[in-house]
Amino acid sequence: MNPTSPESPVQGDAVGTNRWYLSGAPIIRSLVHLCVPMAAGMVISALYNVINAGFIGSLHDSTLLAAITFGTPLLGLVLAFGGVFGVGGSALISRLLGAAEHDPAKAAEIRHVSSFSVWGSVLAGVVVGGLGLLLLDPLVALLGADGAAASPTKAFVAVMLASVPVLCAALCLEHLVRSEGAARQAMIGLIVSTIANLVFDVLFILVLHWGVAGAALAVGLGNLLSAAYWALWLHRNSEHVSLAPRWFTLRLSVVKPVLGVGVGQLFQSAFIVVTALVLNNLAAAYGDDPLAAMGVAVRIAQVPEFLVMGVTIGVLPLLAYSYGKGDRQRLTAALRGSAIAVGGMAVGFSALVFVFREPVLSLFTADHAVLAVAVTILVAQLVAMVANGFTGLITSLFQATGRVVPATVMSTAQGVLFIPIVLLGNLWFGLAGIIWALTLTEGIVLVVGIVMWFATRQAIERGLAEGSPERAEEMLVEA
DSSP states (O other): OOTTOTTSOOTTOHHHHHHHHHHTSOHHHHHHHHHHHHHHHHHHHHHHHHHHHHHHHTTOOHHHHHHHHHHHHHHHHHHHHHHHHHHHHHHHHHHHHHHTTTOGGGGGGHHHHHHHHHHHHHHHHHHHHHHHHHTHHHHHHHTTOOGGGHHHHHHHHHHHHHTHHHHHHHHHHHHHHHHTTOHHHHHHHHHHHHHHHHHHHIIIIIISOOHHHHHHHHHHHHHHHHHHHHHHHHHHHOSSOOOOGGGOOOOHHHHHHHHHHHHHHHHHHHHHHHHHHHHHHHHHTTOHHHHHHHHHHHHHHHHHHHHHHHHHHHTHHHHHHHHHHTOHHHHHHHHHHHHHHHHHHHHHHHHHHHHTHHHHHTTTOOOHHHHHHHHHHHHHHHHHHHHHHHHHHHHHHHHHTTOHHHHHHHHHHHHHHHHHHHHHHHHHHTHHHHHHHHHHHHHHHHHHHHHHHHHHHHHHHHHHHHHSHHHHHHHHHHO
């Protein structure tokens, strides 16, 4: 019996075991294997964001906290270029792995997909980072930073832009590792990055007093270490994935499905930047306290939000593999199980964070005015997170099955809807309208996702039928 066969995992054979979780393991075990490490890694990253804000907050300079708040949306856009190639590439690789169970020739395409994804993300990072540094001053102004916050924001953004190629490559490599079901190895890379970030934070912020520039540099170096770990793991363990430049290709059969699915991530992050710019500028009109409160509350809400995202992102390789294989029963079971997990965690952890909201917020600021606003923002963020969890699951389904248009619509709907909602909310209800605009937007996007899911069910069913073993046998007979 082949020790790397998906149906026969062997102790110590990481590749065969990871593939078994995608192909033949009981759904509960597969979800635990794929989603728990993903959620744990994301929670660790979220905790790092909170601790990082604490490091900056310990300097007792609200302009530094404001600088991070201004610069964070740009970081999201930067990472999106890695996500374009990472999400699109990993979804295609997982589908090809599933299809290879009936057509082994499909596996040969994976090395082209992986090489295109990694080097495409690096090249995109070089272009984006270089352009950003050339346009640094107008970019900082566009982010909304002025007055005392302009200088630290410029320092934070400059170092972050210089790190863009590394950040893009790290995110892409993480997705490629997950595409083979290696969730534990992806988590280890995130832990490596987080520990390195914390060590560098202490050195750069507390010892060398480099402020927000040190915080940005810590992020870049931490991601460099995680990228090195993931690249080494893939080189040593992956049977099909290759990072060698010689396999780089611009064939339409590779470029179209990768960018078709991945570009939705770029649109989503672009809209996040635009909405954050609008949000920052609107909130700044009410003074520094709401802006500082928003930065703290959002970071705290990220902890349960990342738990939910751990499920919605972690299950994507399982959905894509099942779809590529033509296994309708497994795809349905994976969707059902992940939906139950998303609902349970979203409600449970939101309630927990809500109950302890005031003592948690008081760890970051003693200003009663900031605390009062932060409590309201945190509640609004938690309610929005519940809807966002199910939205993320529907988006993962569209990405896993290669539904380009629905995936793009889901990725852009939030930004398209949020801008008019937040503008009208500010006009009609003031600061309260700004705070609750995201909650209303997430609810509407969820409804849109459900409608599109029903509209695409027949197309997904046809795709499953084409990838089924029965169809593979028919094609063989025809050949």
